[in-house]
Amino acid sequence: xxxxxxxxxxxxxxxxxxxxxxxxxxxxxxxxxxxxxxxxxxxxxxxxxxxxxxxxxxxxxxxxxxxxxxxxxxxxxxxxxxxxxxxxxxxxxxxxxxxxxxxxxxxxxxxxxxxxxxxxxxxxxxxxxxxxxxxxxxxxxxxxxxxxxxxxxxxxxxxxxxxxxxxxxxxxxxxxxxxxxxxxxxxxxxxxxxxxxxxxxxxxxxxxxxxxxxxxxxxxxxxxxxxxxxxxxxxxxxxxxxxxxxxxxxxxxxxxxxxxxxxxxxxxxxxxxxxxxxxxxxxxxxxxxxxxxxxxxxxxxxxxxxxxxxxxxxxxxxxxxxxxxxxxxxxxxxxxxxxxxxxxxxxxxxxxxxxxxxxxxxxxxxxxxxxxxxxxxxxxxxxxxxxxxxxxxxxxxxxxxxxxxxxxxxxxxxxxxxxxxxxxxxxxxxxxxxxxxxxxxxxxxxxxxxx
Numbered sequence: 001x002x003x004x005x006x007x008x009x010x011x012x013x014x015x016x017x018x019x020x021x022x023x024x025x026x027x028x029x030x031x032x033x034x035x036x037x038x039x040x041x042x043x044x045x046x047x048x049x050x051x052x053x054x055x056x057x058x059x060x061x062x063x064x065x066x067x068x069x070x071x072x073x074x075x076x077x078x079x080x081x082x083x084x085x086x087x088x089x090x091x092x093x094x095x096x097x098x099x100x101x102x103x104x105x106x107x108x109x110x111x112x113x114x115x116x117x118x119x120x121x122x123x124x125x126x127x128x129x130x131x132x133x134x135x136x137x138x139x140x141x142x143x144x145x146x147x148x149x150x151x152x153x154x155x156x157x158x159x160x161x162x163x164x165x166x167x168x169x170x171x172x173x174x175x176x177x178x179x180x181x182x183x184x185x186x187x188x189x190x191x192x193x194x195x196x197x198x199x200x201x202x203x204x205x206x207x208x209x210x211x212x213x214x215x216x217x218x219x220x221x222x223x224x225x226x227x228x229x230x231x232x233x234x235x236x237x238x239x240x241x242x243x244x245x246x247x248x249x250x251x252x253x254x255x256x257x258x259x260x261x262x263x264x265x266x267x268x269x270x271x272x273x274x275x276x277x278x279x280x281x282x283x284x285x286x287x288x289x290x291x292x293x294x295x296x297x298x299x300x301x302x303x304x305x306x307x308x309x310x311x312x313x314x315x316x317x318x319x320x321x322x323x324x325x326x327x328x329x330x331x332x333x334x335x336x337x338x339x340x341x342x343x344x345x346x347x348x349x350x351x352x353x354x355x356x357x358x359x360x361x362x363x364x365x366x367x368x369x370x371x372x373x374x375x376x377x378x379x380x381x382x383x384x385x386x387x388x389x390x391x392x393x394x395x396x397x398x399x400x401x402x403x404x405x406x407x408x409x410x411x412x413x414x415x416x417x418x419x420x421x422x423x424x425x426x427x428x429x430x431x432x433x434x435x436x437x438x439x440x441x442x443x444x445x446x447x448x449x450x451x
Contacts, residue, residue: 003123008051010131015046017135018093021142022071025089026079035078042074068094088207092200095168096141099197104134164203168196293321295330300355303338312345313352320357320364324432325407333366333403336396337422341370344420348373359428366424369416376420377413 019039028035049066068090075086108130109115114122254277261270289300300316307314322330338355345351348371356367400422404411409426 006123006128006131010135011047011050013135014050014097014138015043017139017142018046018071018097019043019074021093021146022075022079022089024146026075026081026086028078029080030078038074038078042070042078045070064094064098092203093142095200096197097138099168099200100137100141101134103194103197104130104137108133164200168200171196289316289318291318291321293323293330295327296321296334299331299334299338303335303342306342307353310342310346310351312342313350315352315354315356317354317356317358320359322357322364322366322426324429325426329403329406332399336400337366337368340396341368341420341422344372344376345370348418360425363425363427366426367421369419369421372415372418372420375415377415 019042023039030038046067049063049070071090071093072087075081075090076083079086108126114126254273258270258273261267261273289297289304291297291300296318300318304314304316306312325333338353341353341355345353350371352371354367354369356365358365401411404424404426407426409424411425412423414421414423
């Protein structure tokens with residue numbers, strides 16, 4: 001009875017250390033009630049695995065591989081981070097646990113003179129000391145790993161790093177089985193286990209270093225993209241300035257003509273010309289939309305100017321100002337969406353862009369679509385950049401997904417009737433649900449008839 005209680009307590013402690021490490025390493029992505037439920041399910045599965053399989057298969061590593069699968073599935077369901085890093089950490093963690101357990105077992109077997117098999121199967125004070133030492137070492141090793149936490153790594157770099165702990169796990173399993181059958185080789189296997197343990201720590205160190213290098217490259221690429229974006233904004237501002245200058249120049253000429261008509265007593269002609277000018281929205285309507293949000297006005301206004309300059313048919317239907325979205329996020333979101341749509345539409349025979357921002361119950365729907373000459377998703381389903389220097393491009397869609405995720409929204413890309421569509425749903429904060437947008441801005445230009 002005492003032995004069973006001890007083993008169960010040890011299993012609870014080990015599972016607590018494992019899940020605490022995973023939670024701290026990646027961080028939660030689920031809200032509080034749900035995260036605790038998923039964590040409880042994972043704890044129960046790990047406890048079942050270590051308490052049942054280790055009893056029936058005490059000298060086999062099948063349970064370790066099952067634990068790797070459980071940890072990975074738990075990370076995907078409840079924790080933040082990318083799948084490849086979660087696979088790597090799950091395998092590395094279970095490899096380290098196995099190495100610590102086997103290494104401690106071999107060390108205490110050498111010191112006590114007991115066979116490794118007896119030390120595992122027989123309940124004694126030596127067994128208790130070995131188990132407690134194992135969990136203590138595991139705790140401190142996981143704390144050290146948490147101190148060096150980097151997750152910025154490309155999949156191509158991560159795959160070979162993942163293979164090292166995986167093969168280490170296989171090697172240690174074979175060595176441990178050999179040690180049970182040949183006690184005279186315990187000392188050699190102890191040294192080999194220690195070497196493998198150090199190798200895996202060095203692998204993790206390499207993982208950290210490569211992650212930091214990749215992070216630095218990403219930051220450099222983002223700075224370059226920011227520089228390009230600033231240059232583009234200056235060019236767009238120049239377009240807007242030229243348009244306003246043209247309006248001012250034309251207005252001066254029109255006023256001079258009207259003055260001449262009035263001086264000559266041609267009242268009817270002056271009234272006719274004035275009526276035509278008032279109805280000429282292309283000349284006298286400001287290029288800046290009026291959505292009720294200055295940031296949204298500026299972001300859409302500049303893109304409208306580009307569409308006009310490049311003869312792109314444009315439809316805007318804005319019935320929500322997205323006032324709860326931070327200005328920097330809103331500018332980046334709308335800017336990237338419109339830039340992608342404008343650039344893609346120019347490759348089609350009749351370029352057109354539509355932007356619809358409307359309330360939809362407790363959400364705001366943002367649908368940006370553009371004409372396409374041929375299927376985009378068919379040739380590029382992951383929407384990777386097709387530009388040269390891929391390490392400096394391809395951040396547009398990535399930034400869009402990041403911003404949508406920040407506001408707990410949903411995003412989908414699809415194609416419909418020769419159009420590429422980006423469909424976004426952003427949940428409206430409770431305090432904003434009571435407020436209705438005071439503005440509804442709709443503009444349709446260049447043979448666009450559907451609103």
